[in-house]
Amino acid sequence: MTMQLGYTMMTEQAGPRDLVSHVVGAEEVGFDFSVCSDHYFPWLSEMGHAPNAWVTLGAAAQATSRIPLTTYVTCPSFRYHPAIVAQQAATLQILSEGRFTLGLGSGENLNEHVVGAGWPPADIRQQMLVEAVQIISSLFDGEGSTNFRGEHFDVESAKLWDLPEKRVPIGIAVGGRQAAGIAGEHGDLMIATEPMGEYGEWFDAAGGTGKPRIGQMPISYGTDAAEATTRAHQLFRWFGLGWKVNPELPGPASFDAASQFVREEDVASSIPCGDDVDAVIEGAKAYADAGFTHLALVQIGGDQQAPFLEWSEKSLMPAWREAFA
Secondary structure: OOEEEEEEOOOOOOOOOHHHHHHHHHHHHHHOOOOOOOOOOOOHHHOOOOOOOOHHHHHHHHHHEEEOOOEOOOOOOOOOOHHHHHHHHHHHHHHHOOOOEEEOOOOHHHHHHHOOOOOOOOHHHHHHHHHHHHHHHHHHHOOEEEEEEEEOOOOEEOOOOOHHHHHHOOOOOOOOHHHHHHHHHHHOOOOOOOOOOOHHHHHHHHHOOOEEEEEEEEEEEEOHHHHHHHHHHHHHHHHHHHHOOHOOOOOOOHHHHHHHOOOOOHHOOOOOOOEEEHHHHHHHHHHHHHOEEEEEEEEOOHHHHHHHHHHHHHHHHHHHHHHHH
């Protein structure tokens, strides 16, 4: 039941300089890998941030030397054209000396509405994602120029002039059968935020057998469990809305309204709050049991990263290594 321990650069709750400092700290204390959200808006206004993930990751690539970096996830269909995503990913792979994984997803209205292209139904967004992955993969191949005429995207004589020695792996986010099938067929790994064994089964059935799968789990570390619960409710009460709802909501005010009846006890029942290592390990076991090979923790609270990292090194990591070695 081996599972690697990851750190999340949560762009919605910290500015770019702090995010780079945080991932440097995560590398220093021994996290196995890191992931980085890619948002134009925070989920809730209280979170207060949304710097550009790609610029931040470029800085992180230079400030770190060991820890892998991953977008978790980028939508290559609205704010970014897939040809531009391919160029960014190839460049970041060079800067990080082979430590980058490109995590992709079909997007969320919260972030993608800003370009004024409308918000199509989920099945159309999945079609767009498939075309985008095909374009990105062709550009990563580096065999001459890429020309593409699709239903949603066109590419005219595109070529990446700076390709890394190590091809960028592509991860695809899943939240149901259709996306898991796309990930299994077109991706090098699966990305999910729920410990659903069915995702892995659908992923395997479409060609994902033996490929890594990365999960993500929020926690709210703090020596005062009540304070940690209050913080989790303030910043993460939207989390339980689910991935049928979250991609459709257009802004922080919508997430605030949708989560207005979520209570602190509701948050505490789904997110480990406090300094109980066993509670974190127990939550992580659900992902391990569902076949996940990697799990990235999200420490809730942009100003709580330093104490979380110290606790992780002294208390969490020894227990993690014992449970998931």
